[in-house]
Amino acid sequence: MLYDFVIDLMHTLFKNGLTLSSLGAVVFLILKQRKMKAQLRKFLPWMFQDDNEIKAYMANQIVIMRNQEIIMRGMGLEPWSATILNEKPQATAMLSRRYYLSSWAITTYAQLANKYTIRRYYKMAKKIKVKGDAGHGATDPGAIGPTGKREKEFNLTMALKLEALFKNHPMIDFSLTRSTDVFLELRQRVKIANEQPADLFISIHANSATATTANGTETFYNRTTSAPLAGVIQRHMQDATGFKDRGARYGNFAVIRDTKMDAVLLEVGFISNPEEEQKLFDNDFQDRVALAVAKGICEYLGVPFETEKSAVPAPYPEMTVTVHTDAGSTYTGYNIKGITWIPSRPIGELLGGRIGYVKSKVTINGEPVETQNINGVGYVTARDLTKLLGARIFWDKAEPSKVEIYH
Structure with missing residues (x-):
């Protein structure tokens, strides 16, 4: 009353x-x-x-x-x-x-x-601009895990997955400070965010500590106005990782201090922890966390999380593709009429390639190759990708659905 x-x-x-x-x-x-x-x-x-x-x-x-x-x-x-x-x-x-x-x-x-x-x-044409930032890159590998996996690859893979989730969102324009393995100084990242400009800034990282037992998920903010954003994303992200909840906390990092919009820095897990390192480079884990972060962003902005269509199972036999590099991981490929097709961007960039798109075709180091679009993701033949990037590929004779790629 x-x-x-x-x-x-x-x-x-x-x-x-x-x-x-x-x-x-x-x-x-x-x-x-x-x-x-x-x-x-x-x-x-x-x-x-x-x-x-x-x-x-x-x-x-x-x-x-x-x-x-x-x-x-x-x-x-x-x-x-x-x-x-x-x-x-x-x-x-x-x-x-x-x-x-x-x-x-x-x-x-x-x-x-x-x-x-x-x-x-929801009926308006203009979009809310969100800038994603994959930490480190190129000559700056970031933290390195016990098995040699490098933080920069994890950060970029997660940023690309997040970008893909917002690709068809009607209300959010999501873009990246870097989409390839390049190095940007901190002031360059801040400048990109401030000059475009963006409404939110999300920097993606994996944590590291001297003690290999350090563990957990945490989200940093610098300004008080960014604290609620950190809290919302931390809640979603920690649920997805299942790691120890280290909370949303203050941090004096340049990319969240000097950017003009609400900004947070995500530390998904500890790459220095053997168990968390293994999960950080698991494809299903990455997908789950990327989806959680996307939903957290949408909840904070008060908009629905939408994609153009829910992914449907591809009508092809699946292949298990393992990439053997320092930051290698396992991906799902498909056998289409006896030819192995694999996702171009994550594998290509793990192998040091430059992946692009020209007129619906994937380009590898600028050269267009035959492309299949499966659930909005560009797939190329395993032989094209490995040949152009100087990698070696093997099919397991005992289990033909398993593919091994070495670089």
């Missing part, structure tokens, strides 16, 4: 032109005058917490408003609630408690506006 009273009062005052600060002050004074402290404590418990708890609560409310504004601006909308969302975030971080109810009023009204206008967003 108190909630309905407050909302009705807010709506009436706002429609009659009172400022938001005045609105909050009026509501607070009425409640105080009526000695509703008990109800206030029940309805707004954060008002009676210590200062640190209050600051954390208000920081989260600021982010809620910011996220809604990102969606509205990204979709080209200017509804009446945009006026509220344009209030300076600093106004909601006052030191005096007499301003807190005003802050709450802004946020609550914005949430109500979003509830009734969100369906309109």
